[in-house]
Amino acid sequence: MKLNRPRGTRDFTPAETEKRRYIENRMRSIAEHWGYGEVKTPTFEHTELFTIKSGEAIVDELYTFKDKGGRDIALRPELTAPVLRMYVNEMSVSPKPIRLYYFENCFRYERPQKGRFREFWQFGTELIGSDSAQAEAEAIALAAAMVSDIGIEADLRIGHLGVVRGLIQDLDAQVQAEAMRLMDKKDIDGLRILLSDHPDLRERLPALLDADIDEARSIIDDAQPLEELQATLSVLDHYGARYEVDFGIVRGLDYYTGMVFEMYAAGLGAQNQICGGGTYRLAQLFGGSETPSCGFGIGFDRVLEVCGIEPPHEPRVAVVYLPDVVEDAIRVASRLRDDAGVCTTIDISGRKFGQQLKHADAIGADYAVIVGAQEVAAGMITLRDMQTGEQEMIGLGDAVLRIMDGGEGADHPISRGGSAVLDLP
Template identity: 50%
Template sequence: MIQKPRGTRDFFPDELEARRSIEKTMRETVSRWGYREVATPEFENLELFTLRSGEGIIEEMYAFQDKGGRDIALRPELTAPVLRMYVNEAKVLNKPVRWYYFGDCFRYERPQKGRYRQFWQFGIELVGADSAMADAEVMAVGYDLLKATGVSFELRVGDLAMMRSLLDDLEPELQKQVRGCLDKRDYEALEGMGLKSDLAGSLTALIESKTLDDAFAITGAIPEEERIRETFAILDAHEVPYIQNFGIARGLDYYTGCVFEAFAENLGAENQIMGGGAYRLAHLFGGEDTPSCGFAIGFDRVMVSRGESEMQRPQTVAVVATPEGRIFGIRVAAAFRQAGVRTITDLMGKSLSAQLSQAAKHADFVAVIGGREAEAGMVTLRDLASGEQQTLSIEEAVAGVVGSGTR
């Protein structure tokens, strides 16, 4: 028996319908902010990702040569493809460009809870706006999206300008090592790096600072201070709850200003479900130096975090019929379907009792069609939840199910 590849999943109807429902909610939420969907190829030229992240990322990717000898990779994320698309085909559009995406990505890494080799990302990119208003909008959209999914999470917001002001005098390789220690909160290793006497203490204090004023007391005045304060004020105006966090050390070689992360409350160690910030990437792909801000949400982690949360699902009607009522039953089923109701019928010629038993497992309503109902053009409609039963016209039966909403 051939098994599915490691790190991939099969989705049964109930689970897939739950995913589609949350996906729909997220699409509707982000659309209200004016973002429109784009899609890119599932595989791209390998260089697209190594330009951004370096050759080391190849070990974490599904990379291969195609039959023409070209170096190709399954996309490990979607920001680079979306910016490549912008540079190729959309840089003449009016700014800012508001785009969102939803798609599967692939990484060759060890599978674990909420982390798979094939996984899905939902994200936005705001391209061509360089302002506190733009940064705050992106964070507010991210908060709105996660809130709409029903997960419990904490949003942490910071800015890399303060961290960068302390690290700018260090050599790039030493900066990388220091960032690794800070990201892991390994203060002992930081002390052992031979930094200037006060630098390690300042970095540790910045990591632990709780407010903007505390952070600026450590770094002193920096050119970005007014922009940072304005961003936080606008975020407050959006009424977005967040925690100030100036200890975000990752992404200093990528993000250019604001950074933010969201963490679910029930995912254990792998609990980050959103990450993003301001960046400049377009020039790497042959475009002009363009300010951008965006985020990606780990859709699979959202679903894991939701757990067994009850999902609303569409009503299902089972049309069960005796041999004398079968032809009329086809007309009844068609009327329900035309009204948008999910409707199933017996295909195996089962007895009425067997059909009713089967319907009880899958349906919310049963439309019983016997010879008497067929002759009168009526339907005996039974609500399986309440046990109530009425004999109605087709139109009345359809209206009764449609009016009951979802279950």
């Protein structure tokens, strides 16, 4: 009987993995250029870490189990809580602010759909120890820079939870939650029905959905959140980011406290959100001191679906040889790999010369390096361009230079100056 992978999980072929790795590295590189350091946390944590403040919704989606010691364990559904737990445990005396990033798999028991899997990857950052306007603007600008670097045009929307929360703070907790949900859905009719007993809010809350900051000022009583948001946006303008203010942005995770933002991309159907983040307070809940922070998570799998860039092509070489010179052929392959850093394969199946060439084509080799008695006698190799069919007997060093030039401008560790980097023994 054939075994299949569990629902909502995926296998990745070499081609897919190459692309994922390439995109991952680009995002990683940007985070590091902004001074963020990578952290790793456990794949599973005490279930409690996620139930404290992440919100009901996420708890229902947790993969949980008891380990052999009877402990309640959960696979991580996200990384903000683990990273903040780590901060409290190991880094609370590090100089602030602390800039951290992560790239990890997460697990949620949900119904799989386009862009939604049970095991999925998140790339995120946390800026711990500040919620200044500059900190918030940095988080948003960094997210925008990453998304844009990998060729995605996304819609950036920024809001502030304090605006809506300030208006509805006197309502029942349950009504508040429902009001937030309807704001998120932009469901104006639903809001009017829900708030039918509060004639004042019934008009003001839906009006917020279309309001810019100035309009919002006349709708709400406490202007403090608006001043905070205004300050952040002013800094963000220096980064040149394009965004829209949206007071209907209501993050699903309960630990957010102030500014919140989301990014959307076309082409993903119902799961079009590729990034979410904001300002939150979690350290205190995990036993640390009050530490304002802000961060975001990017849905790596969703980003991959819509990103428009491909990894650069690295030239591939197949050494094709006659049986009587197998030793020389292996030596040539080793030289190509070890001394010149060229991706090189050599037949191990006892194929005949013609079949080796055919196989080289089948696996997509860019060049065949041919080794036969003539080449060995001349101390050279024959370099065949598999695309054009042109070939020439030249020194191995010259061959390497040509192979590198054929690869699209990729940097290689060998010097391009010398004429003969390598020679046959």
